[in-house]
Each structure stands twice: as structure tokens, then as C-alpha cells.
Amino acid sequence: MQTNEVEIKTIQTTSEEEFIMKPYIDWCFKELMRNPKTRTGFIAALLRLPPEQIGRTTILENELSKRTEEEKQGVLDVRVLLESGTQLDIEMQVLYIEYWDDRSLFYLSKMFSSQLQKGESYDKLQKCIQVGVLNFTYFKKDNFCHRRVRFYDEATGDLYSEKLELQILELPKIPKEYHHPDGIIAWMKFFRGGNKKEMEEMAKGNAYLESAYEDLMEMSQDEKKRLAYEARERALRDQLALQHQTEKIFQQIAEVQGELDKAKDTLAETKGQLSETQGQLSKTQGQLSKTQGQLSETQGQLSETRGQLSKTQGQLSETRGQLSETQEQLSETQKQLAEAHAQNDVAHDQGRKDAIIDLYQKGLLNLEQAASSYGMSTEDFQKLIF
Structure with a gap:
């Protein structure tokens, strides 16, 4: 103005x-x-x-003329x-x-x-x-x-x-x-x-x-x-x-409309992101439920394994007891065997010595041979004989 x-x-x-x-x-x-x-x-x-x-x-x-009242003049x-x-x-x-x-x-x-008026030719x-x-x-x-x-x-x-x-x-x-x-x-x-x-x-x-x-x-x-x-x-x-x-x-209306359209676009984008997030959340919840099921199954298996482990440990303890008993029996047997070997060795040595003396007395071994085989000097061997 x-x-x-x-x-x-x-x-x-x-x-x-x-x-x-x-x-x-x-x-x-x-x-x-x-x-x-x-x-x-x-x-x-x-x-x-x-x-x-x-x-x-x-x-x-x-x-310009118009044909009807409604027609634009x-x-x-x-x-x-x-x-x-x-x-x-x-x-x-x-x-x-x-x-x-x-x-x-x-x-x-x-x-x-x-x-043209009504009925007139186009060539006019x-x-x-x-x-x-x-x-x-x-x-x-x-x-x-x-x-x-x-x-x-x-x-x-x-x-x-x-x-x-x-x-x-x-x-x-x-x-x-x-x-x-x-x-x-x-x-x-x-x-x-x-x-x-x-x-x-x-x-x-x-x-x-x-x-x-x-x-x-x-x-x-x-x-x-x-x-x-x-x-x-x-x-x-x-x-x-x-x-x-x-x-x-x-222009102001267009600017407001532009801002409104922008807000609508932002809202639509936010809704899209929210829908996507909700979808991801549902997927995550599904995966969590599946994981929890697997965890429960694993815990069951773990409990079963622990039971089997306890049973195995009991069997192991029993086996260890039997092993200890067997080891004791083995030690006793080895001791008896050692004593038997010792007795056998003594008897064998004595028999060998008796055989040497017998051979010497029969004249099959001379004094030196008999004393050497017996593991003594000739003087000690003579003392043993006589």
C-alpha cells in the first residue's frame, strides 16, 4: 500500500x-x-x-457472443x-x-x-x-x-x-x-x-x-x-x-504447506522406521525365545551330564577302591613271589653247592675247580669238606 x-x-x-x-x-x-x-x-x-x-x-x-448463459464470455x-x-x-x-x-x-x-451463423458454409x-x-x-x-x-x-x-x-x-x-x-x-x-x-x-x-x-x-x-x-x-x-x-x-500458504508436507514426510519416515524397529524387535524377541528354548534344553542336557558325571565319579571311586585292593593284593603276591624266589635261590644255591661237593668227592672235580665253583679258596673249601 x-x-x-x-x-x-x-x-x-x-x-x-x-x-x-x-x-x-x-x-x-x-x-x-x-x-x-x-x-x-x-x-x-x-x-x-x-x-x-x-x-x-x-x-x-x-x-464476443455466447451460445448459452453458462458459457464463459x-x-x-x-x-x-x-x-x-x-x-x-x-x-x-x-x-x-x-x-x-x-x-x-x-x-x-x-x-x-x-x-458463422446457423446453416452457413465453412468456406465463409x-x-x-x-x-x-x-x-x-x-x-x-x-x-x-x-x-x-x-x-x-x-x-x-x-x-x-x-x-x-x-x-x-x-x-x-x-x-x-x-x-x-x-x-x-x-x-x-x-x-x-x-x-x-x-x-x-x-x-x-x-x-x-x-x-x-x-x-x-x-x-x-x-x-x-x-x-x-x-x-x-x-x-x-x-x-x-x-x-x-x-x-x-x-506464498505463505505454500510455505506452510511445504512445512506441513515436510512434517508429513518426516512423520511417514518416522513411522516407517518405527515399523522397521518393531519388526526387528519382533525378530529379536523370536530369536530370544528360540535362544531361551535352546538354553533350557542345554541346561537339561547339562543336568543330565552332571548326573552321568556323578554316576561316573561314583564308579570311578569304586574302581579306585577296587584298584587299591588289587594293588594291595598284588603287593602281597609280589612279596610272596619274592620270598619264593629267595627260597628258590637259596635252595638252588645249596643244591649247586651240594652238587659241587659231590662231584669233588667223586673225583670229577679237583680241589681248585671245586673251590672256584663253590666260590671259596681251596683252604676254606677243604675246611668245609673236612
Whole structure:
């Protein structure tokens, strides 16, 4: 709202001598198009024809007919009929409009179809051109300030029909360096506006633009027209302010919606993670139950093993007792065996000695042999004998 107040104040303080209307204000544009010479010059630039080939131009009713009360009605800024039968819808659009491409197609289609009355032949249809002069940038992907759209066969590349055409002029895209006085860019620069001196320079060298400039000067000095112009300009500023406010509200709504969507995504992600965690928990619980079962089984086996171990230890103790008893018996037997061996050795030695003495007495051994075998000296052996 503060911006609008500044703009209004600027208009009020502009001197009468320096004030000049801006042609991009749609009210001013319509007034300029009322002049047949201005109309002819602009249409000639659009159609790329010498102005003298345009012929007579007639402004038609700018409200298109509709078949039913429910059908959307189209209102055109300037609707012109050429002497050739061609019709043009020339629209100056100051503020940004969403879906301009669809809107222009709607108006073009309405204009084309409204030519025929019931029962008339299709061969009476004449060429229709929808011209949009935009004081804003709609096609943001390129720098083309003027585009001409026609209908072509995609398979062959041939023009399907010359009777339907769209032209779009985007004023903010006008190239800075352009000095040709007769082309469409010159008209676009004029419509874009400027101060009185700049507008006068733009019109030089082009009789049709000079005529438009003269009309513009005359309108700017006409008090009633100036009041109508300023009322329309204020209405556009209010509409622009409302549009900006609406856009800001929609942007805030979009931001809130974005945060809400983000929160929803986060919630959905959290729910997914929770579901995954619950799944893992269920799996872990299953594994824990299985492990507990295995542990119980292992504990049972361990108890059984311990019982078997106790039984084995008892058997081992019993075996050890039997082993001790056997070892004692073995020791006694070995002792008895040793005594028997000792007795046997004594008896054997005594028998051997008796045999030596017997052999000596029989004269089979001499004294030395008998004493040696007996393990004594001859003197001791003789003492033993005698």
C-alpha cells in the first residue's frame, strides 16, 4: 500500500507540461487504436505488410457472443475487421495473468467460431489473429520479445491452416539496441512508454508512430481523458497491490504447506522406521525365545551330564577302591613271589653247592675247580669238606 501512495504522489506532482500518458495502460492503448492511421500502421507491422496494403480497418464490438448463459464470455480490448475479411483481437495486458496461453487460445477460438451463423458454409470463415501485447514476461525460458504462432502439420512440417494465428509481444524483453523505425519492435518500444522527449524520439521517422504520438499528446492535455486515464491507472495499481498481497498470502500458504508436507514426510519416515524397529524387535524377541528354548534344553542336557558325571565319579571311586585292593593284593603276591624266589635261590644255591661237593668227592672235580665253583679258596673249601 505504501508503494501505491508513492506512485500516486509522483503523478500528482508531475507538471502539466511534462505529463504524458503511458500507452501500456490499456485505457490509453484503446484510445490510440481508435485512430485509423495508428491502427493501420500497427497492424501493418504485425502482418509484415506495407501499410497501403492493409486497406480499411473497422473496430468491431469487443464482446464476443455466447451460445448459452453458462458459457464463459470473452471480452476483447480492440477487435478489428480488415477490408480483406481478416479479424484481429488486439489486447493490451498490463498485469500478469496465469495461463495466458490457454486464455489467448480461448479468445482466438471464440472469435473464429463466432463468424458463422446457423446453416452457413465453412468456406465463409476468414483468418483470425489474436494479438497479446504483454507488459510482463510470460515465456521465461527465452529472450524472444515477439513470437508468431501458427498451426503446422507435425509429420510434414507444412502449414495446416493459415486462418488461425497467435502473436505475442512481451514488452519487457525488448532489446536495448534497436533503431529500425518501421518494424514491430519500434511499436513495442513506443507502447512501453517513457518521458515526453523519449516518446517524441521514438516516433521520428515513422508517420504512423508520429500520428500515435500526436494523439497521445492531445489525450494527455485533455482534462476529462486524463482523469479517466488516472482512474484506470490507480485501479491497476490497486489491482497490482492486491495481486502482490494475494501472491504473498499464497506464498505463505505454500510455505506452510511445504512445512506441513515436510512434517508429513518426516512423520511417514518416522513411522516407517518405527515399523522397521518393531519388526526387528519382533525378530529379536523370536530369536530370544528360540535362544531361551535352546538354553533350557542345554541346561537339561547339562543336568543330565552332571548326573552321568556323578554316576561316573561314583564308579570311578569304586574302581579306585577296587584298584587299591588289587594293588594291595598284588603287593602281597609280589612279596610272596619274592620270598619264593629267595627260597628258590637259596635252595638252588645249596643244591649247586651240594652238587659241587659231590662231584669233588667223586673225583670229577679237583680241589681248585671245586673251590672256584663253590666260590671259596681251596683252604676254606677243604675246611668245609673236612
